[in-house]
Amino acid sequence: MKLTVIGCGYLGATHAACMAELGHDVIGMDADMDKVHALNSGKAPFFERDLDVLLAKHTATGRLKFTTSYAEAAAHGALHFIGVGTPQRAGEDAYDLTHLFSAVRQLAPRLKSPAVVAVKSTVPVGTAPRVVKILKEFAPAGDEVEVAWNPEFLRESFAIEDTLRPDRLVLGFESERSWAEAVLRQCFGKIIEAGTPTIVTDWATAELAKASANSFLATKISFINAMAEVCAAAGADVGQLADILGHDARIGHRGMRPGLGFGGGCLPKDIRGFMARAGELGADQALTFLREVDAINNRQRERMVDLAREQLGGNLMGKRITIWGAAFKPNTDDIRDSPALAVAHKLHELGVIVTVTDPKALDNARKTHPELDYTDDPIAAVQDADLLLHLTEWPQFTHIAPHRLAHRTATPKVIDGRGTLDADTWRKAGWTVRALNRP
Numbered sequence: 001m002k003l004t005v006i007g008c009g010y011l012g013a014t015h016a017a018c019m020a021e022l023g024h025d026v027i028g029m030d031a032d033m034d035k036v037h038a039l040n041s042g043k044a045p046f047f048e049r050d051l052d053v054l055l056a057k058h059t060a061t062g063r064l065k066f067t068t069s070y071a072e073a074a075a076h077g078a079l080h081f082i083g084v085g086t087p088q089r090a091g092e093d094a095y096d097l098t099h100l101f102s103a104v105r106q107l108a109p110r111l112k113s114p115a116v117v118a119v120k121s122t123v124p125v126g127t128a129p130r131v132v133k134i135l136k137e138f139a140p141a142g143d144e145v146e147v148a149w150n151p152e153f154l155r156e157s158f159a160i161e162d163t164l165r166p167d168r169l170v171l172g173f174e175s176e177r178s179w180a181e182a183v184l185r186q187c188f189g190k191i192i193e194a195g196t197p198t199i200v201t202d203w204a205t206a207e208l209a210k211a212s213a214n215s216f217l218a219t220k221i222s223f224i225n226a227m228a229e230v231c232a233a234a235g236a237d238v239g240q241l242a243d244i245l246g247h248d249a250r251i252g253h254r255g256m257r258p259g260l261g262f263g264g265g266c267l268p269k270d271i272r273g274f275m276a277r278a279g280e281l282g283a284d285q286a287l288t289f290l291r292e293v294d295a296i297n298n299r300q301r302e303r304m305v306d307l308a309r310e311q312l313g314g315n316l317m318g319k320r321i322t323i324w325g326a327a328f329k330p331n332t333d334d335i336r337d338s339p340a341l342a343v344a345h346k347l348h349e350l351g352v353i354v355t356v357t358d359p360k361a362l363d364n365a366r367k368t369h370p371e372l373d374y375t376d377d378p379i380a381a382v383q384d385a386d387l388l389l390h391l392t393e394w395p396q397f398t399h400i401a402p403h404r405l406a407h408r409t410a411t412p413k414v415i416d417g418r419g420t421l422d423a424d425t426w427r428k429a430g431w432t433v434r435a436l437n438r439p
Ligand SMILES: NC(=O)C1=CN([C@@H]2O[C@H](COP(=O)(O)OP(=O)(O)OC[C@H]3O[C@@H](n4cnc5c(N)ncnc54)[C@H](O)[C@@H]3O)[C@@H](O)[C@H]2O)C=CC1
Pocket: 006, 007, 008, 009, 010, 011, 012, 029, 030, 031, 032, 035, 083, 084, 085, 086, 087, 099, 100, 102, 103, 120, 121, 122, 123, 152, 153, 154, 155, 156, 265, 266
């Protein structure tokens, strides 16, 4: 079937390419001309594993193309996904919905009726009726345009896998009689036939499914990091503790790795946006625990700075620190709210000469953090460093043999912020090894 995807960033470009992989005839639309140009030449404007392969394959056959034109997008079939950004409002916890409402306003007058507008962007609960209001105001065929809510649960670095083989599909509609359900069931036919649990619900539940899923994931990470702080105080081993807890099937091992905590374009802003919305609804008390989840998470960054200071004898001024990692997690170039860069920036403010290296995220980091020094080579980066911080657990770092590094510095000291370096091997190679919240 013909469909479009409005907003082609990390979510939208992946969704467009995966819809083409499912056999659909797809137009991706984005306001950013450079992105559209890159995508049309079969290249992702960001790093996501295997996305280039899908883009090249389907742009070559013509089954997938990209445009900056709303008119072209609106004229292409009857199903229009929206995946534009919904960032945190500057200086506030709440979501900034400007891009979403602007996209709907521009799409609306050009829509051919009947049409389905399926929103994937993450929003505060209660946004769907606001989208409908814009459609009624700006779409000549407003009554024949149905709004569906289809929250997205993909993880960056597993985006294609998660889109083609999701844990579940959530489809939210205004009423049980919505004909949009048949359109979306046709679109996701292959995924549904593969046995993916498909939950059809109302708009509000679909919107809340996304906010609550990200809140739970963030809570799980902050829970284990709170336990890590207690372990550090009590002389216990949080790595083993997490393993012991994870054997309980009700808790599980996944998403509970202790360390520097969560960052990225979603978990931090989604828990804050959720709290802000609950406040508007008069349910703020229900989510006060998320304030603590956020505080525990931010505290890990401070604890890393404190541990670095301690390792350098209490004095950071003029010291050289090398940081392995700029991306908010491995296998992405995304640096939004990156814990590694937050620590790097703080150390710079405290007078440290900071050198950062990362396999994919350096171009992005250079733009937002010009105050830091950068190098491509994680081994050369260690030259003359007073301290090495391992803050994003790329396999490229974990696989480096520490004996190749020790001679590069007179003070071979490393802090493992992600718990993935083999401490024994590093110690045997002459390094002093500390880990965040570990004895
Ligand atoms: N990145 C992820 O892994 C996931 C993101 N989400 C949600 O999806 C949404 C998008 O997130 P990302 O893709 O990460 O953001 P992004 O910032 O990478 O992409 C957003 C895209 O929308 C485009 N855009 C903005 N306003 C536009 C307009 N009026 N018309 C056309 N294009 C416009 C931008 O140029 C940009 O390419 C957010 O609501 C996010 O919370 C949900 C699940 C996963």
